Amino acid sequence: MKTGWVRAYSEEYQFFKDLGQVSAKKRSKFRKDFTTTLFAQPNGTSTILLTLHWGDVVQLPNGIGSNDWVEIEKDGNIGYVLRSHLVEVGYINNGPKDKPSYVATLETSFKKVKVIWGDLVQILSKGETTSRVRIRNWFGYLDNDRISQEALLEVYFIDVGQGDGILIKLPEGKHMLIDGGLSRKHQMTGKNAGDFVDWKFFADYGHYEIHLDGMMSSHSDADHYGGLWDLVANDIAKDKELDVMKLKIDEFYHPGLSRWQIKEEDIFPHKDDLGPNNNGWFVRLLQGREDAEACVDKNNAEVLKGNWKEFIEDILKNPETQFFRLGVREQDLTNGLGFPEIWKNLSDCVIKVLAPVTKEINGMDALKDLGDTGKNTNGHSICLRLDYGHARILLTGDLNSKSMDWLSSVYDDRIAAFNCDVAKACHHGSHDISFSFLDRIKASATVICSGDSEGYAHPRPEVVAASAITGYVTIDRENDRLKTPLIYMTEIERSVSLGKISHIRLNNMPVDGQTREDAIFAEEFEDISDLSYLTWQERQEIEGMNRDDKSAFIKEVKNREKPLLENIYQEQRDSGTKANFHYQTVHKWSTPYGNQQVKGTRIMTKNHYGLVNVRTDGKTIMCATMKETADGWSIHTFPARFDKKSD
Numbered sequence: 001m002k003t004g005w006v007r008a009y010s011e012e013y014q015f016f017k018d019l020g021q022v023s024a025k026k027r028s029k030f031r032k033d034f035t036t037t038l039f040a041q042p043n044g045t046s047t048i049l050l051t052l053h054w055g056d057v058v059q060l061p062n063g064i065g066s067n068d069w070v071e072i073e074k075d076g077n078i079g080y081v082l083r084s085h086l087v088e089v090g091y092i093n094n095g096p097k098d099k100p101s102y103v104a105t106l107e108t109s110f111k112k113v114k115v116i117w118g119d120l121v122q123i124l125s126k127g128e129t130t131s132r133v134r135i136r137n138w139f140g141y142l143d144n145d146r147i148s149q150e151a152l153l154e155v156y157f158i159d160v161g162q163g164d165g166i167l168i169k170l171p172e173g174k175h176m177l178i179d180g181g182l183s184r185k186h187q188m189t190g191k192n193a194g195d196f197v198d199w200k201f202f203a204d205y206g207h208y209e210i211h212l213d214g215m216m217s218s219h220s221d222a223d224h225y226g227g228l229w230d231l232v233a234n235d236i237a238k239d240k241e242l243d244v245m246k247l248k249i250d251e252f253y254h255p256g257l258s259r260w261q262i263k264e265e266d267i268f269p270h271k272d273d274l275g276p277n278n279n280g281w282f283v284r285l286l287q288g289r290e291d292a293e294a295c296v297d298k299n300n301a302e303v304l305k306g307n308w309k310e311f312i313e314d315i316l317k318n319p320e321t322q323f324f325r326l327g328v329r330e331q332d333l334t335n336g337l338g339f340p341e342i343w344k345n346l347s348d349c350v351i352k353v354l355a356p357v358t359k360e361i362n363g364m365d366a367l368k369d370l371g372d373t374g375k376n377t378n379g380h381s382i383c384l385r386l387d388y389g390h391a392r393i394l395l396t397g398d399l400n401s402k403s404m405d406w407l408s409s410v411y412d413d414r415i416a417a418f419n420c421d422v423a424k425a426c427h428h429g430s431h432d433i434s435f436s437f438l439d440r441i442k443a444s445a446t447v448i449c450s451g452d453s454e455g456y457a458h459p460r461p462e463v464v465a466a467s468a469i470t471g472y473v474t475i476d477r478e479n480d481r482l483k484t485p486l487i488y489m490t491e492i493e494r495s496v497s498l499g500k501i502s503h504i505r506l507n508n509m510p511v512d513g514q515t516r517e518d519a520i521f522a523e524e525f526e527d528i529s530d531l532s533y534l535t536w537q538e539r540q541e542i543e544g545m546n547r548d549d550k551s552a553f554i555k556e557v558k559n560r561e562k563p564l565l566e567n568i569y570q571e572q573r574d575s576g577t578k579a580n581f582h583y584q585t586v587h588k589w590s591t592p593y594g595n596q597q598v599k600g601t602r603i604m605t606k607n608h609y610g611l612v613n614v615r616t617d618g619k620t621i622m623c624a625t626m627k628e629t630a631d632g633w634s635i636h637t638f639p640a641r642f643d644k645k646s647d
Contacts, residue, residue, distance in 0.1 A: 008034055008084060035052065058081075155613075370402040375402050378400050474638060503565065622636070
């Protein structure tokens, strides 16, 4: 039986059609308030069985078809809903077995869009050979033979500058967000993982709510939890940076090592604000929700400190969010016990916890002192391994050489547990790694989440080289091509589009108690192109027009705008008007200021995410990155290589 979602894109479009440029928040509110009816018969006059809401999941015994009414099952009720209020859920397949194709073509009204294996397909109506669908917020037609019911394990390595951001989507639809990069105000691009997750749920899924089954801060450094904090710190319905109306987080995970206020009565001395240290072991680890609630209370004997405390407080504001410390006990490794698992028995994908490793000290789980603050917070990151079919994906946080040596010693003959098909490189490509540990990972593909913070110069060249020479080698001898290892860097995959300013248009500019239309010019008037006269909304309108209608529309706007702007230009030239803009450079540690003339200035018109897509069906692994032109994909595939039962 096929799965359907309640969606009503045509009604959403009609509702906002005549309102012009509408904010995404208003579209989210429309979705949140939308309801439809499940009728006993395929008409709008029979018995009402249920009221359904946008986002409800239903079963489609016969698929969506092309009739006006669709039979569905919901909560034991069988009835009919308008097809325009439903989509059937599918996914892009990889084509025929004898000739796999990991890219498919969506035919929209004005361009061909390339979509990739595993992309969500929302089927609006199904014909004999093609279906009208919605993919990645594009509407168009897709060949039926490229649609399947098989969802993949998807791992998105998000470019967040200096930091990590990873979104995992399991085949059954559960989502986990691991880290988020720095907070938005400290990001050079103004974006972090929260913005990508917002796009994923609002634009790609067509929903009004972000639902994370799990959120994880791999450790307590701001370049990892800052982007998560942006999501939970404010009322998301009022957050102008995000499109969704709601946020739901079922579970939150952390590694235990935290930032603590120093109390004189502590039995053991504190070290670097990381808590009591008993002869080289941190013995006060943050635990579950009850402990966290006590430790944000200033009257408690033990209190968290600084931004980490405020972040934890904001997580706790939602009483439904469960709270967990993750880690592996040294004695369990020694005794040959299995690794702790997240969502055990709830998914075909097994999520195993490999680090941090604790040791029992005086009856308490404690973490080894690895050196200074950075060595400890980074070195005791949560490390996960995702096992799906024959595929293994390793997520390492910010492990460093000290922690790698510690893990190697406690894992001993079980160190092969870190062997994988795909690995997230440790600590953004820092040189502080153990070569022998990388040699044990032996990844077919390594993803380096690198940033722009000049003080770090990540990734280091020796680490890029080490990731390559320790990787798993496969060569296509017939075509004389190296298949693996592959090295990806989110920083390299990112690109920006720059634009030359022609003029800045000002509407309702107040002058002497009145308003007037105005402009600031950055180039000579005769050099302004016809298309520069169009507003954002007018540019959207011409996208679907044929050539003649488009030319006529542009000419009409030009005839309206050119005389007005020419008069303003003459006034400014006669008066010697000049315009400067003042700016603040966004940087993690400092905020330099400057100013320069508008004339001749380039602006960033678009930031293309440095996103690395990793997807697998448990047999084949695909790594995909979007081309800088944004009209296609660079695809690499290789076989998964592990025994399903291997530890």
